[in-house]
Amino acid sequence: MTMDSEETSRDGTRGPAASGEKVYLGLRAQILSLDPAAAGLQQSERHQAVWGALMETGYPRGTATLVALADGTTSLYLSTGGGIIGGGFHQAVATATQSFLADLERHLPAFRPDPDAALPATGEVIIRALTYAGRLSAAASEDHLGHGRHQLSPVFHAAHRVITELRLIEETKHRQD
Numbered sequence: 001m002t003m004d005s006e007e008t009s010r011d012g013t014r015g016p017a018a019s020g021e022k023v024y025l026g027l028r029a030q031i032l033s034l035d036p037a038a039a040g041l042q043q044s045e046r047h048q049a050v051w052g053a054l055m056e057t058g059y060p061r062g063t064a065t066l067v068a069l070a071d072g073t074t075s076l077y078l079s080t081g082g083g084i085i086g087g088g089f090h091q092a093v094a095t096a097t098q099s100f101l102a103d104l105e106r107h108l109p110a111f112r113p114d115p116d117a118a119l120p121a122t123g124e125v126i127i128r129a130l131t132y133a134g135r136l137s138a139a140a141s142e143d144h145l146g147h148g149r150h151q152l153s154p155v156f157h158a159a160h161r162v163i164t165e166l167r168l169i170e171e172t173k174h175r176q177d
Helices: 016-032 091-106 142-146 155-175
Strands: 050-059 061-069 076-080 126-129 134-141
Touching: 016 050, 016 076, 050 091, 050 155, 061 091, 061 155, 076 091, 076 155, 091 126, 091 134, 091 155, 126 142, 126 155, 134 142, 142 155
Parallel strands: none
Antiparallel strands: 050 061, 050 126, 061 076, 126 134
């Protein structure tokens, strides 16, 4: 690939990272615009309000987005390229995903309408609740959430249990290769 055919990312980076960011933004847009009914997601006793969630964390060189849907679909997208797709096929990931969504549903009063779907700043976490009534979000510093100094810390920690299970699956896969 020549420099002329490479893409440029938001931070001015050229090359594969910019291409990875384009894929990331496309996957993220698909989830944010997903119609739950078209995806076969319907309200249930277990998921009365929430059909999915995103937890997005801003880092100095990009964003990590955890995607969790009520049907077990679970993925981790990285704006720098790569990630983990299809984690929900593993029971430990699916169980952690369901716990994350349940914690999120219990904390819905702390969320507000999310009209713009902005990416988080460095050090910021945005948790998005994908509900049958529309998209909601709440933002806080990663430090406050991680150290239990925010009302949404339980949701943050539940999401990190999902990420841990995803990473364990990936580590096992790499050891077997």
